[in-house]
Amino acid sequence: MxxxxxxxxxxxxxxxxxxxxxxxxxxxxxxxxxxxxxxxxxxxxxxxxxxxxxxxxxxxxxxxxxxxxxxxxxxxxxxxxxxxxxxxxxxxxxxxxxxxxxxxxxxxxxxxxxxxxxxxxxxxxxxxxxxxxxxxxxxxxxxxxxxxxxxxxxxxxxxxxxxxxxxxxxxxxxxxxxxxxxxxxxxxxxxxxxxxxxxxxxxQQPTRAIAAIKRAMRASTTQTLDRQLDLERDLQRELGASRDYAEGVAAFIEKRAPRFEGR
The missing domain is CATH 3.90.226.10 (2-enoyl-CoA Hydratase; Chain A, domain 1)
Known part of the structure; x- marks a missing residue:
């Protein structure tokens, strides 16, 4: 364009x-x-x-x-x-x-x-x-x-x-x-x-996780450790229910390259 x-x-x-x-x-x-x-x-x-x-x-x-x-x-x-x-x-x-x-x-x-x-x-x-x-x-x-x-x-x-x-x-x-x-x-x-x-x-990486990493890292500069720990917990809970997490674990167990979709 x-x-x-x-x-x-x-x-x-x-x-x-x-x-x-x-x-x-x-x-x-x-x-x-x-x-x-x-x-x-x-x-x-x-x-x-x-x-x-x-x-x-x-x-x-x-x-x-x-x-x-x-x-x-x-x-x-x-x-x-x-x-x-x-x-x-x-x-x-x-x-x-x-x-x-x-x-x-x-x-x-x-x-x-x-x-x-x-x-x-x-x-x-x-x-x-x-x-x-x-x-x-x-x-x-x-x-x-x-x-x-x-x-x-x-x-x-x-x-x-x-x-x-x-x-x-x-x-x-x-x-x-x-x-x-x-x-x-x-x-x-x-x-x-x-x-x-x-x-x-x-x-090719799990871009949903990348977005969460960006959010968490930047939040760490403005909030307490207690609040940061809570944010890590909440984001990890969300990512732990994602398709990319399931794919990453399956690929690790099966000893193959993962195929992430950002979901």
């Missing part, structure tokens, strides 16, 4: 969907129209039966965040950034985190501002060796948004999170991997192949 700023490819055989942010001349920075296209694309992907999603960018960058040219700076008519975030970036981050399928970010080139945090909002973040991450907000008098103030300290600790946010310095992909900000660095020419191979592997 080809839209103005979003390209979607669904491989029927592997059940892997690839969403490409496609404004390469603008480093794939977001406009309101692009947000609307991406929301529609994610709706279509979820209803299509896809079992894994890759998010990447066209050209020499993953995403440079918000396109400032799409905002108003006229006196008395300044764009309300709170409304912009509430209507676009926050729903996108929540949607990616709550999609009932694994989401892989394949970061090519620069990931800056909200673009960096969009990559971190995905379940697994891969990065090309030449890519980099920049919390560029402070350079224009803003704070990290799109989940940045939560995702950064959760992944790399407060000292490094504050350092990145306060300086706006560029972090290389190799340092991002070393710090635990991302899952893996791969050579540039291997990024697409690695992301596709990983997505295909995850698409």
């Amino acid at each position: 080809l839209n103005e700023a979003i390209r979607v490819d669904l491989d029927a055989a592997s059940q892997v969907a690839t969403v490409t942010l496609h404004r390469p001349d603008k480093l794939n920075s977001f406009t309101r129209a692009m947000h609307a296209e991406l929301r529609a694309a994610l709706d279509n992907i979820e209803s299509s039966g896809a079992r894994a999603l890759i998010l990447t960018g066209a050209g020499r960058g993953f995403c440079a965040g918000q396109d400032l040219a799409d905002l108003s700076f006229e006196p008395g008519a300044m764009t309300d950034l709170g409304a912009l975030i509430d209507e676009n970036f926050n729903p996108l981050v929540r949607r990616l985190q709550n999609l009932p399928l694994p989401v892989i970010a394949a970061v090519n080139g620069i990931a800056a501002g909200a673009g960096a945090n969009l990559a971190l909002a995905c379940d697994i973040t891969l990065a090309a060796r030449s890519s980099s991450f920049v919390q560029s907000f402070v350079k224009i008098g803003l704070i990290p948004d799109s989940g940045g103030t939560a995702l950064l300290p959760q992944r790399i600790g407060m000292a490094r999170a504050l350092g990145l946010a306060l300086t706006g310095d560029k972090l290389s992909a190799e340092d991002a991997e070393r710090w635990g900000l991302i899952w893996q660095v791969v050579d540039d020419q291997q990024l697409t192949e690695t992301a596709t191979r990983l997505a295909s592997r995850l698409a």
